[in-house]
Amino acid sequence: NAGVTQTPKFRVLKTGQSMTLLCAQDMNHEYMYWYRQDPGMGLRLIHYSVGEGTTAKGEVPDGYNVSRLKKQNFLLGLESAAPSQTSVYFCASRPKGLAGVYVGGELFFGEGSRLTVL
C-alpha cells in the first residue's frame, strides 16, 4: 500500500551540481505533479503531467526539467542547482475521470523531499 513514494527524502547539493528526484505511484493515476513548498509561500506548482510522455509547466518551472517516460514515474531534474532551489519538494498524483474531469479532485501526496543547496 505504498501510494506515492519520493526518493530521496533528503539531499544536500553544492551550487552547480545536478540531481534528479524520483516520484513513483502505484495507483495507476494519470495526472502527476511536482510542487515546492517554502515558508510563507505555500505550495507552488513546478511542472505537471497529464499522462505518460506528456509534461507541462506550472507556476515556477525555471531551473527544473521533468520527464514522464512511464506512467507510474515522474522525475524532477535540477541541471545546475542554485541556493534559491533549497526547498521541500512534493510529488502528487490523481486519477483522470470521465471526460478529463475528476469529480473528487483529491490529490495524493508523497512525503516530501528536503533539498538543500549550499
Place this chain on the structure above:
Amino acid sequence: AQTVTQSQPEMSVQEAETVTLSCTYDTSESDYYLFWYKQPPSRQMILVIRQEAYKQQNATENRFSVNFQKAAKSFSLKISDSQLGDAAMYFCAYRSANAGNNRKLIWGLGTSLAVNP
C-alpha cells in the same frame, strides 16, 4: 484569476475544545471544488475534507466540518473535540470544475494549528 486567502497564520486551541479556521477565495466561476488539507510535522499532505460548490449542504467528516458560504466566498473548517494529533498546518485549496482549468489547485498559505494539552 482565482485566489485563496487564509487570514490566520497561526491558531491555537485547548484539547477537547472547538476551533474554526477561516478561508476565503475569489473566483468568477460558479462550479468548483474546495478542499482542506492537513500537513502534520511528518510533512505528508492529507485530505481532510472536500466540498463541491453545487452542493448546499456543508460537508462533514467525523470531527471535521465546514461552513461553506458560496455568496460570501467563504469556506471555514471547524474542528470539534480537538485532539493533540490535530496539530498541523492546514491548507485551504480551490479547484475549478472547468475541464480546461481543473489540473491546478490554487492554495492558500496555510494556518498553523497548535493544540494545547
